[in-house]
Amino acid sequence: MLGLVGRRLTDAEFLSALGGSLRRMVIGYGAVCAVGIGAGVVVGRTRWLNELFGTVAVAIHAMPGAVWVPLAVFFFGLSEAAVIFTIFLGAAGITMANTSNGIREVPPGLLRAAETMGARGPALFWHVTLPAAVPRIVDGLRLAWAFGWRALMAGELLIPSIKGMGRLLNEVARARQLDQLIAFMIIIAVVGVVVDYGFFRRLERGIAARWGLAG
Amino acid sequence: MLVELERVSKRFSHNGASTEVLREVSFSVEEGEFVCLVGPSGCGKSTLISLIAGLESPSAGRVTVAGREVRGPGPDRVVVFQESALFPWLTVRKNVEFGLKMAGISPASRQRRAAEYLRLVHLSRFADAYPHQLSGGMKQRVAIARALAMDPKILLMDEPFGALDAQTRRLLHEELMGIWQKTGKTILFVTHNVREATVLGDTVLVVSARPGTIKKGFKIKLPRPRRESDPHLIVIQQRILLSLQEEIAKVVKDEGLEHLIPKTAAVAGADRDLGSSL
Ligand SMILES: Nc1ncnc2c1ncn2[C@@H]1O[C@H](COP(=O)(O)OP(=O)(O)OP(=O)(O)O)[C@@H](O)[C@H]1O
Ligand SMILES: [Mg+2]
Numbered sequence A: 001m002l003g004l005v006g007r008r009l010t011d012a013e014f015l016s017a018l019g020g021s022l023r024r025m026v027i028g029y030g031a032v033c034a035v036g037i038g039a040g041v042v043v044g045r046t047r048w049l050n051e052l053f054g055t056v057a058v059a060i061h062a063m064p065g066a067v068w069v070p071l072a073v074f075f076f077g078l079s080e081a082a083v084i085f086t087i088f089l090g091a092a093g094i095t096m097a098n099t100s101n102g103i104r105e106v107p108p109g110l111l112r113a114a115e116t117m118g119a120r121g122p123a124l125f126w127h128v129t130l131p132a133a134v135p136r137i138v139d140g141l142r143l144a145w146a147f148g149w150r151a152l153m154a155g156e157l158l159i160p161s162i163k164g165m166g167r168l169l170n171e172v173a174r175a176r177q178l179d180q181l182i183a184f185m186i187i188i189a190v191v192g193v194v195v196d197y198g199f200f201r202r203l204e205r206g207i208a209a210r211w212g213l214a215g
Numbered sequence B: 001m002l003v004e005l006e007r008v009s010k011r012f013s014h015n016g017a018s019t020e021v022l023r024e025v026s027f028s029v030e031e032g033e034f035v036c037l038v039g040p041s042g043c044g045k046s047t048l049i050s051l052i053a054g055l056e057s058p059s060a061g062r063v064t065v066a067g068r069e070v071r072g073p074g075p076d077r078v079v080v081f082q083e084s085a086l087f088p089w090l091t092v093r094k095n096v097e098f099g100l101k102m103a104g105i106s107p108a109s110r111q112r113r114a115a116e117y118l119r120l121v122h123l124s125r126f127a128d129a130y131p132h133q134l135s136g137g138m139k140q141r142v143a144i145a146r147a148l149a150m151d152p153k154i155l156l157m158d159e160p161f162g163a164l165d166a167q168t169r170r171l172l173h174e175e176l177m178g179i180w181q182k183t184g185k186t187i188l189f190v191t192h193n194v195r196e197a198t199v200l201g202d203t204v205l206v207v208s209a210r211p212g213t214i215k216k217g218f219k220i221k222l223p224r225p226r227r228e229s230d231p232h233l234i235v236i237q238q239r240i241l242l243s244l245q246e247e248i249a250k251v252v253k254d255e256g257l258e259h260l261i262p263k264t265a266a267v268a269g270a271d272r273d274l275g276s277s278l
Helices: A002-008 A012-045 A047-061 A065-076 A080-104 A108-116 A121-158 A165-174 A178-211 B045-053 B092-102 B107-120 B136-149 B166-183 B194-200 B231-254
Strands: B003-014 B017-029 B034-038 B060-065 B077-080 B154-158 B186-190 B203-207 B214-219
Touching (some): A002 A178, A012 A047, A012 A121, A012 A165, A012 A178, A065 A121, A080 A121, A108 B077, A121 A165, A121 A178, A121 B092, B003 B045, B034 B194, B045 B060, B045 B077, B045 B154, B045 B186, B092 B107, B092 B136, B107 B136, B136 B154, B136 B166, B194 B203, B194 B231, B203 B231, B214 B231
Parallel strands (some): B034 B203, B154 B186
Antiparallel strands (some): B003 B017, B003 B060, B203 B214
């Protein structure tokens, strides 16, 4: 099986499928980071928006990523944009919710101390509010990566016209090549784990150490 | 007078209900003076600090610092809080530099000032540590250095040593005395602890139960360094405690906590954190 996985990793067709999937993920996730954090900041600093989205966010979390696919197809047709939009819808909510919570939960003592030292307005935000919220924001980004990865696969499986890991899975399953199927699944799992452990867990550990948080 | 409060009142409204926290508080602090505020829990001591710091504004009356009415926070009045409120993502050095950075001071002179004040609190060795690597007492010393680095006219301290053990607290008293004598800063210091107030202050003001007013002021002329067990100091402590005890009795009665106070406890020890257990 490992041999099969290894052979697949040198196969040009496979690599271009994996590359396509990763490209969509990077674009979708980039949009998630930008819009999710941006919206989270706005929501976290606006009381009525925060109350409004507090309830909506719970509903969005409860939604499996695949549910967004038909909506994405409705807007973008059976296209690559629809897959990217699926990633966006599946992961932006959690990013926004964590960012706004992080912003709202900045210890008031820190803000007061900063104010007495002359920090206000944008300086207070950049130098105190945002860094204080970083651990929560990164926590949200890690979850968003996992949610987004799932949403990507859901989108690709349901929109077979796009060249990517989803279509390869469907093809080998239809051809009843179980070993190939499992090799693909292992690769998909490994990519998720590598990013999660190799990047996010490390980042979180670094932040926890610097921010002095337990764990 | 450096700081003057003239008939300052403060009300907080919450869901339509309004509580009067301070009523017509008047007192003044001279330049270079060390004034301690003691009073039962909830009497408005922290509120007084916030008013002078400009974090809150009075409902009536005037707060002036160096002749100018306080209209918001300013670098001439810096607060040291009980929970040191250091920024956990910044090193000790960067924490001390924070206010200077906000004031737009150049990195080179920021570094120089930070180093100078870290030396003053004997923490030069920890300049590159993060706050969570420090003990409670060290954190408070960093907070003091951070406040002093701004070169404020007055240092406002709200129970800065309240969370420390007796031993550490005593060391920090000595340290603070040294800093006060060296820098000549004006200090307004809130505490629950009468012994602490008498060891440190030129003046001890007793704040009454809510609504807070200044009930009594005690001048302490004894030379420094003062020994906690100095008989003269103990006499003053007992007088302050008597005054304070009446206020605590009021709080106890208001809150229906009479059953918690043993009848034999006429005058509690000066080192007890009065009111903090209510
Ligand atoms: N922002 C606020 N809104 C509403 N009520 C407040 C606010 N700040 C303080 N209070 C109330 O004002 C009263 C005085 O509070 P304050 O913190 O000044 O007391 P304190 O003397 O510092 O007490 P302690 O010794 O326990 O620190 C309390 O009853 C508190 O609930
Ligand atoms: Mg207080």
